[in-house]
Amino acid sequence: MTERPGRRPESERLQQQMALEVERFTARHPRSRQLHDDASRSLLGGVPMNWMGRWPGPWPVFAASANGAEVIDVDGNHFDDFCLGDTGAMSGHSPAPTVAAITARAASGITTMLPNEDGAWVGAELARRFGLPLWQVAMTATDANRFALRIARAVTGRPKVLVFNWCYHGTVDETFAVLADDGSVVPRPGSLGPQVDVALTTKVVEQNDLAALERALAPGDVACVLAEPALTNIGIVLPDPGFHEGLRSLTRDAGTLLVIDETHTLCAGPGGYTAVHGLEPDLLTVGKPLAGGVPAGAYGMTEAVARAVRQPLSFSSDADVSGIGGTLTGNALTLAAMRATLGEVLTDEAYGRMIPLAERWAAGVAGVIEEHGLGWTVQRLGCRAEYWFCPPPRNGGEAAVAVDHELDAYMHLFALNRGILLTPFHNMALMSPATTAEQVDRHTSVFAEAVATLF
Numbered sequence: 001m002t003e004r005p006g007r008r009p010e011s012e013r014l015q016q017q018m019a020l021e022v023e024r025f026t027a028r029h030p031r032s033r034q035l036h037d038d039a040s041r042s043l044l045g046g047v048p049m050n051w052m053g054r055w056p057g058p059w060p061v062f063a064a065s066a067n068g069a070e071v072i073d074v075d076g077n078h079f080d081d082f083c084l085g086d087t088g089a090m091s092g093h094s095p096a097p098t099v100a101a102i103t104a105r106a107a108s109g110i111t112t113m114l115p116n117e118d119g120a121w122v123g124a125e126l127a128r129r130f131g132l133p134l135w136q137v138a139m140t141a142t143d144a145n146r147f148a149l150r151i152a153r154a155v156t157g158r159p160k161v162l163v164f165n166w167c168y169h170g171t172v173d174e175t176f177a178v179l180a181d182d183g184s185v186v187p188r189p190g191s192l193g194p195q196v197d198v199a200l201t202t203k204v205v206e207q208n209d210l211a212a213l214e215r216a217l218a219p220g221d222v223a224c225v226l227a228e229p230a231l232t233n234i235g236i237v238l239p240d241p242g243f244h245e246g247l248r249s250l251t252r253d254a255g256t257l258l259v260i261d262e263t264h265t266l267c268a269g270p271g272g273y274t275a276v277h278g279l280e281p282d283l284l285t286v287g288k289p290l291a292g293g294v295p296a297g298a299y300g301m302t303e304a305v306a307r308a309v310r311q312p313l314s315f316s317s318d319a320d321v322s323g324i325g326g327t328l329t330g331n332a333l334t335l336a337a338m339r340a341t342l343g344e345v346l347t348d349e350a351y352g353r354m355i356p357l358a359e360r361w362a363a364g365v366a367g368v369i370e371e372h373g374l375g376w377t378v379q380r381l382g383c384r385a386e387y388w389f390c391p392p393p394r395n396g397g398e399a400a401v402a403v404d405h406e407l408d409a410y411m412h413l414f415a416l417n418r419g420i421l422l423t424p425f426h427n428m429a430l431m432s433p434a435t436t437a438e439q440v441d442r443h444t445s446v447f448a449e450a451v452a453t454l455f
Contacts, residue, residue, distance in 0.1 A: 006375040006390040009454035014410060017453050021413045025057045028417065031074040032062040051086075054424045056413035066093035068434030071421060080439040082361075082429035083421045087264055090289035090383075091345045092434035098292035101340035102333060111331035118335035122298075125342050129271040130262070130284050132300035137330040137338075141263040141287025142170030144297035145226065147324045148283045149174060151301070152224035152257045155308040162216055162225045162256075164207040166396025168233030169226055169261050170287075177202040179397065206395040207231055208239060210246040217254035224257040224283070229273035232264035234399040235426050236379035236386045248280055257282040257305070263297075264288075267358075267430065268382035269351055276382075291337035292345060298338075350433040354383035357431040357440055361385050364444030371448075372455055383431040387447075414450040415443070 009017075026033070036059040040046035045053045052060055062074045069092055071079045084090050091098065123135045138144040149161055149172065161174050166188075169175040176191040177198035185199040203222060205212040216222065227247065231237035251258045260281035262272035266289060269276045274284060282305055287297030301309075313324060362378045362385040369376045369387070378387045389407055393399040403426075412422055420443050422429055429443065 006377075006388070007373070007455070008389065008404065008407065011406075013454060014406060018406075018410050018413070021410065021417055022058060024417045025413060028077055029057070029059070029061060029073070029075050033059050035062045035074060036060060056409045056416060056424065061416070068092045068094075069432050069436070069439060077419065079416070079419050079421045080442055081421045082431075082435075082439075082443065083423045084430045084432055085288075085293060086423055086425070087267075087288045087430060089293050090267070090430055090432055091292045091341050092432035093293070095292055095341065095345045095433070097340040097344035098294075098337050101336040102294065105333050105336035108332075110333045111328055113327065115330075116332055116335065118332070118339045119330060122335055122338045122342065125339075126286075126298055126300055129342075130274055130286075130300055131271070132281070132284050133303055134306040135298055135300045136324075137335070138287070138297035138299060139295055139326055139329050139334075140170065141261070141285060141297040142172055143326065143329070144285035144287055144299040145169045145172045145175070145259070145261060148259045148285050148299050149224065149226065150323055151283065151305065151309050151313070152259065154312065155305055156223040156255065156257060158221050158223040158256075160201060160203055160222045162203040162205065162213075162222045164227060164231065164396060165204050166234040166400050167207075167226075167228055167231060168264075169228070169285075170263070174198065174201045175226065177204050178400075179204050179206070206397055207237060208243050208395055210243065210250065213247065214250050217250055217256055220254065222254065222256045224259050225251055226259045226261060228261050229265045229268070229277070229279065230381055231396055231399065232381070232384070232428075233425065234396050235388060235393070235402075236381050236384065236428070237393050237395060237399050238379065238381065240394070244277065244279055259283040259285060262286040264384070265381060266346075267384035269355075270346065270348055273381075289346065290341060291334055292341040294334050294337040296334045296338055345433060351383065354431040354433060354435065357435055357437065358383045358385045358429070360437060361429055361431070361440045361443060364440065365447055368444065368448045368451055372451055374451070374455075384428060386426060386428040388427070410454075411447075411450055414453070415446050418446045418449070420446050 036046040047053045064074045065072045069081050071081045126135045127133050163175050165179050173195050176188040177185050178188045180186045185204050187194045187198055203216045205216050258281045263286055265273040283301045285299045290296040358380055362380045365387050366378045376389050377392050389404050390402045
């Protein structure tokens, strides 16, 4: 492990300041504490899904309501929300068009396992945005990625997939794989009960290492490369100039399909990083914010891929046990929410407001970093921005080494105690159509106050 080059506060000072913030949190959240204690009697960890326990503080904050870019908790505390459901609410909480569509649809049938007009509109809109002609709907981005991997193996007849070190593609078994110090493929730390040895299913290389990618593809056993256009869940790690051109060229030369996962990088624009930078994937997956918070995912494909899988995927008598689909997938409620969100909320005009706000957020943080000579940095991708306690990492391995959990926790809790929610897994902020410049500037002020307590 290498030394972090950014400035870090003295450990004793950081611990003292953290103790003060825990006291402040405890005083502000008595009702959340009681609800957590009550919930712990029937819910593992006191939360309905384990990620909800990841927030800073002795117990999670229990939400009472969320609207636009604001959350109010059960103790009456108001928060400027830059987490936005870890991207699931990138549309803002409960956008009016989505709420109206959900309300109308709920009264006229939620699920029938029959297609409807909304589905046709959604397919056409996804094709317009991302440039791939044929689409299917999934329940989540995880499902979309899982189905894309199955399709790639079916089309190519190859067994393995390739991902980039410290990537994130949802809870897909094959993707919880990282490089060990000796270069071998091992389960990602924290991966719970892997089904099989990931070294049997997956190859891993570092992002931006085209030579390693070429070597990994050379044996001809990789069905697809599954890639985020930029790493996002280990912090924003941007691709080098020419990386995507090299990735596309090498996969084509190797007969390997390229799957681009836009679930987080939809922040780059209405058609994600793919549309902004002219990528040419064979399949594309996306999820999270598509339906304004209603669970939804989708995956698109080229005509060539569609021709290869159309018969077994759509019309085989065994389609219901193909490992692709799901009884509630593509339900009418989800499709109505997707149509409203894509058509009226996450529009070109909305991105025209959201991206400048992320630029403002990043500039505010950068100004504080420069003022204090911290050697930290800010990365931005569209309407998403994030700060690091070091210069920008170039790949997932460098990013993982740069993580400072103790300092992360302090910065998060300090912000939370002053009405700012950041994504709990890292120092990320996301802008929604409802986010305001005033909220961005409040974050800058709180960030400056936090830094001043440490240095």
